[in-house]
């Protein structure tokens with residue numbers, strides 16, 4: 316039997332490292348499933364209450380019509396998914412939705428816009444939304460596409476707590492998925508956000524036809540950022556008719572759970588969000604993801620444009636597993 320090259324004893328203090336090699340991370344993926352989950356859960360409970368799950372709610376504040384060509388995305392103008400584009404919402408309507416989310420138990424409200432990057436009057440309206448949502452007592456998060464340094468500073472001043480901008484996949488596989496925005500563009504936005512003092516929410520999507528080596532590489536890149544993202548969303552591809560990835564084969568359920576476990580081990584102080592794709596997962600699979608170290612979800616019946624589990628089902632799942640909101 317070969318010995319794993321990485322284990323908890325490498326990091327007796329906090330387990331936080333930024334120098335994980337592809338070989339080490341590949342070795343974690345290769346561990347027997349029970350061994351991997353045990354390591355992930357052991358590290359998880361050093362840093363978090365193992366029964367607490369952070370609850371975020373998403374709202375699409377500007378839907379569809381996006382000029383980018385991300386092959387997974389129903390909101391791109393490049394694909395005919397039957398989605399009706401909508402203009403940027405009014406501030407009052409967003410604040411009402413945020414209030415409802417808070418009353419339903421969310422601690423963070425995430426506003427998503429299908430833009431390459433925000434501009435002009437629309438950006439000013441988003442700044443107002445951020446301030447008003449924060450005044451409702453919620454943590455604020457936004458995902459608006461690429462940001463420059465000045466926009467990042469303005470969002471910080473307006474009260475933005477988190478900015479979501481994903482690496483999406485490995486640098487090696489990236490060109491198969493997106494051609495209109497480069498990997499380096501994404502790194503630049505993440506730098507601006509971090510330097511403005513906003514917490515970074517950054518993860519990716521699995522199940523897009525990438526190989527395990529790409530999942531290894533994506534997680535190495537995330538853990539290699541100058542600071543580990545405060546939140547790491549792991550999305551399982553939601554296949555939408557009309558997008559080029561509609562007919563992609565499903566990723567194996569255990570491989571998905573392994574991806575969560577490795578994310579937990581590599582970024583032990585980060586919230587790992589079991590993100591898009593829960594509607595297609597069984598309760599049992601989600602329970603395994605929580606055991607593997609996932610400790611955040613999107614709660615509410617819609618993600619941006621696609622479905623998310625019924626809140627009644629999520630409430631029942633929390634009850635059955637003895638989980639509580641963080």
Ligand code: SAM
Pocket residue numbers: 381387388389427428429430431458459460461480481483519520550551552553554555591592619
């Ligand atoms: N337009 C902005 C951007 O991409 O920079 C923000 C919104 S975009 C929808 C946010 C993230 O949602 C994407 O980076 C991607 O990781 C995720 N996403 C989009 N469509 C998805 C799908 N069909 N399945 C899983 N995740 C998806």
Ligand code: DTB
Pocket residue numbers: 373389425427458479481518519548549550553590591618619620621622
């Ligand atoms: C993230 O990583 N996942 C969320 C959030 N960040 C913005 C979005 C998932 C979108 C799924 C497809 C849709 O509903 O349009």
Ligand code: SF4
Pocket residue numbers: 381382383384385388389390391428429430431460
């Ligand atoms: Fe546009 Fe974001 Fe969708 Fe890409 S993921 S097409 S940038 S909305």
